[in-house]
Amino acid sequence: MYEQLFTPTVQHTLDLVGIFVFAISGALLAVRKNFDVFGIAVLAEVTALGGGLFRDLVIGAVPPAAFTDLGYFVTPLFATALVFFLHPHVERLQTGVNVFDAAGLGLFCVAGTTKAYDYGLGLTASACLGLATAVGGGVLRDVLANEVPSLLRWDRDLYAVPAIVGATMVALCIRYEALTPLTTGLAVVTAFVLRLLALRFHWRAPRAWNRRSTVVEGD
Amino acid sequence: MYEQLFTPTVQHTLDLVGIFVFAISGALLAVRKNFDVFGIAVLAEVTALGGGLFRDLVIGAVPPAAFTDLGYFVTPLFATALVFFLHPHVERLQTGVNVFDAAGLGLFCVAGTTKAYDYGLGLTASACLGLATAVGGGVLRDVLANEVPSLLRWDRDLYAVPAIVGATMVALCIRYEALTPLTTGLAVVTAFVLRLLALRFHWRAPRAWNRRSTVVEGD
């Protein structure tokens, strides 16, 4: 059981932290889209739990953790209440939210990869599902809000790459039997720091060849 | 088996009624979006079966009922034919459609909750899946039609709340071992009546604090 590299309590607390910060990002988008309080709660739940739900359906872990662990369900409701009453203050803390979201990204890409491997998937597929766990909720959030997923847009700072790096590090550690709490933590921190650097220096991924010169204006 | 509180035939007939009215709402949106006859059929099927399909995937009831019961598949095709040939008349009957849709909402939130509980989920998770069964098809319909889900919009009459109330009533009845055909019927009727009242008096849910004053204009 690679999934339980940390003690269960530590692992569970880290999961809840990741769920909470993802829920905040969903709730804030819902406020910006002018949704009502139920819309805010739905978007918070979907953003927080969507990636893990997708992973669990794919690996056959039904019912998914999102529906068996009451804490997973309740945490986004706390985030909803917080944003509902305090959203101008939460928005002002956008930097804080970004830092926590980066932490959630690191935690989820690593936890998703190890859980998929535990369920018997190959290393490449496990890393893919780690990535999907980390970014899936945000994609669902944007689809429900009827926006182009920010994951796909070229004018957003790198988001997938840190998760890919973290998930790949875990897969390589499993491959070479070097997965310990230390290397796991290192993968989390690497993804976390890469995301912070991408935010700080506005790292972006290239668009298709021949496209960059012609589209800067006009689009 | 809580799911079969009514005789199977009654239960099945109620299911088909719910599927039919949800399919009508999907088909009407497809006509408004100017889709062709296949687009109408797809949207009718997705609206009618999407919520139950999601629930069945989550609880591990594969293949889902939508793919094992031929009546579930054929009913939306009847709705498609009806809307295809008679849609101005169907639209004029919007009040009637709303009443039937409210009935579908009541039936699905109750049936979804009991089925999820039968598959071993906890009470909170079962109620959530009852809600998802009732509203999931409509959300998928709006996503496919590239619109903001009307479930999430603040300027629509309450839709989630009646389903939450109905699902919660069922969960409480299970908790206190009071689930009988009578209490089940009561939950269906409560959700149904609440939805009708929300339509009649334009009940709406609040948006985020500080938001109401600033956004009424401009958005």
Add this chain to the structure above:
Amino acid sequence: MYEQLFTPTVQHTLDLVGIFVFAISGALLAVRKNFDVFGIAVLAEVTALGGGLFRDLVIGAVPPAAFTDLGYFVTPLFATALVFFLHPHVERLQTGVNVFDAAGLGLFCVAGTTKAYDYGLGLTASACLGLATAVGGGVLRDVLANEVPSLLRWDRDLYAVPAIVGATMVALCIRYEALTPLTTGLAVVTAFVLRLLALRFHWRAPRAWNRRSTVVEGD
């Protein structure tokens, strides 16, 4: 095992061809939407594998083939690289892409129907899943790109009908125990040719009665 009517190698090669051409169509849309290289890869993967992933989740074939066969995962990355570096040339080959896409449509609707039947679904449900396998990836592609699925739009040449015909032919062959490599190939070719004819002669499906006259202008 109806699924293996051809030798495994032939079947697998045909699958990869279908995946490749669907991935090209996803990658080209991503370039048109101005996504970065990761967005292109995501849209290529989703378009190529989304339909089969949906089918596998519904029939309970977990983990889905998309996550167990490395070739399925790597092929869309080749398509991504091709489009990334050569997209003006690929776009100029739009006719070629259309022909390959039609081939993918034929292959996937037939393979999807037989696989669903192998997993114990009824004939109607199997044909539906064959259709879903063929068109599901394209629908997901358009939803992620925040566009109305071209499958549903009346102003696009027939796409669902060829797949429906191909899937129905397979279901009828199974029903009358006439499924051989020959009849299977015939179903693939029929869907393929129908799609090419629809493209050539701009065959379209009707919209709702009374709608055609009133909407031609104004919409």
